[in-house]
Amino acid sequence: MASLPFLRRVALKTLPLRPGSSHALLLLLLLRRPLSDAAHDPPFSLKSLGRTSKPRRSEARKEPPGSSPGGDPERPVGSDLPFDFKYSYSERSAAIDPIGFREPPRFSPFGPGRIDRTWTGTSAPAREAPDPERAARERDRVLGAPLSEEEVAELVERYRHSDCNRQIDLGKGGVTHNMLDDIHNHWKRAEAVRIKCLGVPTLDMDNVCFHLEDKSGGKIIYRNINILLLYRGRHYDPKQRPVIPLMLWKPYAPIYPKLVRNVAEGLTFEETKEMRNIGLNSPPLTKLTRNGVYVNVVEKVREAFETEEVVRLDCKHVGTTDCKLIGVKLRDLVPCVPILFKDEQIILWRGKRDTKSNSTSHA
Template structure:
């Protein structure tokens, strides 16, 4: 009896183990994930959208028959002055002797302007009337501001925390800056302009070009801070069309500024002047991107007693040194005879 019961239990255990192994094998071979009881049902998957049928490609004959509508239309501007990269830092009277890039590469982009690029400027149409532009400017400015209006306007825009500010650097009054000024004038009556670097040697020149090119009026000037007023009857919707320059053009090659032998001197005298200048004490030490408003006056006063003046331009950069020398040559006037180790040596020239 015991043997029969024992055989039955063994058979039952063998059957259970066989079922367990079969179940385990089915689970291992199955690709479905194990879904335990009481698990949340997964959301039914949405049917895939039918892909749209692709349109057949048109033949070359059909494409050639369609009119081309993606060509850029040249921008026409009625402004009566020549477009240049910098208006205050270039002298149209001095002709370059060469170019660093072909003239056909216009900084306004190919076919984007109805003016031809000459390498230095895009000349205005000969039909443009300067007097008409001046009359429109006077109409926009309207009656002169009273003292109370000027005081209120200056008090709003002269402070350093003014959000309507444009920084003017060594490029001077650039072409794209005129567009920036009109963008500020959309929501503000005036714009604050902070001038730094080489252009501050001649602030009168900066004010002239800002007023002439933008059509506004300088109502405040303190050292290197300007406030440019847009006018009483300025309408942003009727602002002039100013095409933007897409890149800065390479500067052309101009005649050499410093000659081997200065005019009116021999070679030995020129060499002696340069050595004297290097050994003389520096009149001023200029900083990079500084304010040079009083440099011209100081140099003129020094030339009353001295024949040679040295300016220490350490850390200013050789390119800025040459820009300073070019401006001082016309403003003082004087003769630059040496640029060496960021030092500028100026000679006052022969006096009658």
């Protein structure tokens, strides 16, 4: 396209300047237009400004942990962790198979083609069968010699306080997959990490401690109600940390069989209805708060079942979803039979007891 000064010179030489003509108006517009019109300026380049297209080191994008080796986005990520990847390791029981899925299993929460494992809808199984002995030897190598009492006391005093900046909150999701990456990120600069547990997982703290040690490779050196300290080991090397591909979103929970049946097993319909009415009219055994600490609830329910047949738990403001999760936990831990969830109230029946075995045990 011709430049603006060139058009001016051509117009002055060739166009007639009769007053009132269209040529005169056009020439007047061209003369009034400024020479520094941004629309006709040539585009600048980084080279003209003394810069190259190569970004600075501070501006270079860092590869996230668990990314493909060599920065190749086409290559899936491989991990040597000897267990199946799940959203939650402590709150998903492998004993109960789902009866359906809320989304197709082909939608992997790790993203399409990002890992070398296949998502089944609930987990991403390891490509090779795990070797427990090899994993135990590697864990013992990283942990090294046991800590002395003085070393444990020093670490506890450093990390057990509430103002510790090396803390991870463990909620109703329990020990999640992405939490493992958070633990290793803290272990880069700290020997231990403080974990504060709240909500449904606190019903079974032994299960939480087991999965934290098993999946991270660390060791619990301090446990006080719902506060844990997870130690990384004497020979932990942040540069040799395992590859943990992150989940990009929380997968939808699958559909499981119905928790509460219309007729409880071992009872008739009328007996089940009577048990529900007795439970609704009985005083609550305890009141649970949202995101509370439930470490003593299992023992309270067991003690109550020694004299009572039906127990009611007041879960007002806890939420319907958490109420069902609590009922599932109590069903397996006490054990008992949940017979009603209504108005954030949990009604538990102790089930059929063998009177002969009870009488012989008391004798």
